[in-house]
Amino acid sequence: MSQMQIWETYRSLTRDSSVKKRGIRNGTVNRVLEYAKPLKKDILLLIAIVVIDAFLVVAQPLLFKRIIDDGITAGNKNIVITTAIYVGVLAILSAGLSIIGRLYSSRIGEGLILTLRTQVFNHVQAQPIAFFTRTQTGSLISRVNGDVIGAQQAFTSTLSGIISNGISLIIVLSTMIILSWQITLTSLILLPVFLIPAKWMGKRVQSLSREQMTLNAEMSQTMTERFNVSGALLVKLFGDPILEGSSFSKKASRVKDIGVRIAMTNMVFFVALTTVATIATAIVYGFGGSLVISGDLTLGTLLALTALLARLYGPLTSLSNVRVDIMTALVSFERVFEVLDLQPLVKDSSSPQKFVEGPLDIEFKNVSFYYPSRADVGLESLELASDGKLENDTKNTVLNHISFKVSSGTMLALVGPSGSGKTTISQLIARLYDPTEGQVLVGNSDIKNVLRTDIKNNIGVVTQDSHLFHDTIENNLLYAKKGASEEEIWSALSSAQIADFVKSLPDKLDTIVGDRGYRLSGGEKQRIAIARVFLKQPRIVILDEATAHLDNENEAAVQVALATVLQGRTSVVIAHRLSTIINAEQIAVIKEGKLIAIGNHNELLKTNEVYSDLYNQQFVS
Ligand SMILES: Nc1ncnc2c1ncn2[C@@H]1O[C@H](COP(=O)(O)OP(=O)(O)O)[C@@H](O)[C@H]1O
Ligand SMILES: [Mg+2]
Incomplete structure (x- = not known):
């Protein structure tokens, strides 16, 4: 042989x-x-x-x-x-x-x-x-x-x-x-x-x-x-x-x-x-x-x-x-x-609607939600932990019959203890998940009926740890708006208070950032992420503890950038400091997945114990 x-x-x-x-x-x-x-x-x-x-x-x-x-x-x-x-x-x-x-x-x-x-x-x-x-x-x-x-x-x-x-x-x-x-x-x-x-x-x-x-x-x-x-x-x-x-x-x-x-x-x-x-x-x-x-x-x-x-x-x-x-x-x-053969849980509707022109409002109608279980998502074999076992799978209700309305051009602030469901609410607005019960309406359309690209183009999100790809600053920004001109990019960078910093880098817009690239500080990274939102010019902005990881000096710069990005837009803001949300038209207090109160700062301070407790904790310490 x-x-x-x-x-x-x-x-x-x-x-x-x-x-x-x-x-x-x-x-x-x-x-x-x-x-x-x-x-x-x-x-x-x-x-x-x-x-x-x-x-x-x-x-x-x-x-x-x-x-x-x-x-x-x-x-x-x-x-x-x-x-x-x-x-x-x-x-x-x-x-x-x-x-x-x-x-x-x-x-x-x-x-x-x-x-x-x-x-x-x-x-x-x-x-x-x-x-x-x-x-x-x-x-x-x-x-x-x-x-x-x-x-x-x-x-x-x-x-x-x-x-x-x-x-x-x-x-x-x-x-x-x-x-x-x-x-x-x-x-x-x-x-x-x-x-x-x-x-x-x-x-x-x-x-x-x-x-x-x-x-x-x-x-x-x-x-x-x-x-x-x-x-x-x-x-x-x-x-x-x-x-x-x-x-x-x-x-x-x-x-x-x-x-x-x-x-x-x-x-x-x-x-x-x-x-x-x-x-x-x-x-x-x-x-x-x-x-x-x-x-x-x-x-x-x-x-x-x-x-x-x-x-x-x-x-x-x-x-x-x-x-x-x-x-x-x-x-x-x-x-x-x-x-x-995996069926995506979040799918585009076969007869999609378009968002109305002009500013968009947001409405939650009796929304309940639990995170999808393993069986809902699909492939067990892809979930195995290193020891070959599956983690426990329980269905806990994360949001419980929540209703509120954010008029166009106004700010809703979400406050509540950690784990109460604030981030989850913001993710439902971006349709990262569909509610288990109830409806999320944006501009009067149930977002289930709106194309996901349409939602993406109209909502800008800044989270605690913004991710940048291992690529140039320019390409990271262009990811939000393909074909943006150099002028647009610089204008977005200066609105985000980061233009001077980028100019000071030897490679300027061609600086490689991200996992293995130039190490940006937390505040610099956040401002690049905010510049990304500016470039996109979304009608709705969501901020989820966007300044939580920053030191005071960095935070001040990011706050200025955020104030600019919020101007004239409908927004949902989750902040770790109550001082940033005092000016919100509405503040929603979330506890254990329930909306327990909604109103402005002065009303809530008088009528809601959870809110006044949170407020005192933040300012006493
Ligand atoms: N991907 C997920 N899968 C399952 N449960 C989650 C997931 N993300 C968050 N949770 C749970 O949902 C609850 C609400 O979380 P979250 O919305 O992040 O709270 P908050 O932002 O108010 O701190 C928490 O109990 C959390 O453990
Ligand atoms: Mg959160």
Whole structure:
């Protein structure tokens, strides 16, 4: 057997055979075929190449038989030379075909990856925020990358593997039987001797590799947690480096042990395969050699048979595992389809309305809300924590029958203890979630009936920790308004009180900021975020504790910027300091998800205990 065939057999036998027990949903096969349809031409060509190649594989031993029997033994130089030339030409042909075959199989595979990957990306992008708060980024990315590639590999290697092995097997076996059925039978005797231990070892490698993968994942998780800035800081301040080191080395030494065992099992597997194949050849030579001496077989036939034998075991063993191969392919596809079938919780209406012109008001009509449960959001498999367990899933009512109205151009301030539901209210206005009960109206339209892009374009949000992409300041701003002019950008920056700072940077607008970029202070970051809102010119502004993380000096600058952004706009403001909201037209006091009072500062101070308590706490301290 050739190295490549052994390798293929190895790959096939070490696949996770538990997939056989898994049921495949109805329609999966048809759906996979749908993806194959646009690639039909390439696939047919690949099949044609594989078939021709299989014939060439048999042709070579037969030509050798001719050289020996009709050429050398018969003393015919002519035949020897012409047949030798044929062999050479065939070799070149076969090489060319393999290269073209690879071209087509990779084109099919990569084409499939492209389609699946872009589909998954776009679909995940369309998911509501609830999906992202629940899923683990790691498993999500592995779904977009790993499973898509798994599906592709399974598709191309299984497809070409099954076809080429099936065809070679038929051609090789029938040629051998025609040449000598006795020798063919003899050579097959060893097959079970070879298959049974091979399968057993395949299973063993499989479970060892699984363990190895888990351990490697644990090891890299330890490293990603410890070697990022916040993790490293935690270790420096609280951790015990000796303990950390010994726990890491324990994991690493288990990885080592398994590595050695896998290497040994692999070696035994390869050596056993090659040895069995060699013994089979020896048997054929022994038995066939006697037949040649007794004149029942020609020498050329014997040589052709041994050459064919080498091409028999590979396809046979690979095909013995064909069910696992096909199931593995289908399971990868199914995992990708699972993501593609997720129904987003927040969807655009099929008959969307447009917002009215002019300033927009906001109204909550009897709104109740709880955060969607795991089952509502979708994929359990993407939510698994690192220990493989799911967190508890309870449905707590977060908002309880809330109604209020914010007239256009006025400010509503939300106050209340931490965890009372203020942020949740602001998220419902931006339609990050839909209320469980009741309606959120903006400009008199239920926002469920307004296109999400329309909502996004009309609402500007600044939160505690504004996120900037790892990109230039300019691109971070353009994210809010594509195609904004340089003049608009500078005007937004100066309204946000940050223009002078940006001018002072060596690269100005081209300064890279974000996770790995220039480290902006909290206040600078907030003002860039506010500039982003200015650029968008939304009709509604939501501020959620936008100055909470800032020191006094920074806060003063941000306050000026915020006052400007609020001018003339309808706004909902959650502030950690009551001093900022005293001028709001309305103040809503939220406690445990309920609206317990609404009014202006003076009214509430007199009539509402929760509010007066909050007020006193903030100013006494
Ligand atoms: N993504 C979420 N999933 C489940 N529960 C959440 C989520 N976000 C917030 N909560 C819960 O909802 C309640 C209200 O939270 P929040 O609106 O953030 O309060 P506030 O902004 O007033 O501090 C809290 O009990 C909080 O634990
Ligand atoms: Mg909050």
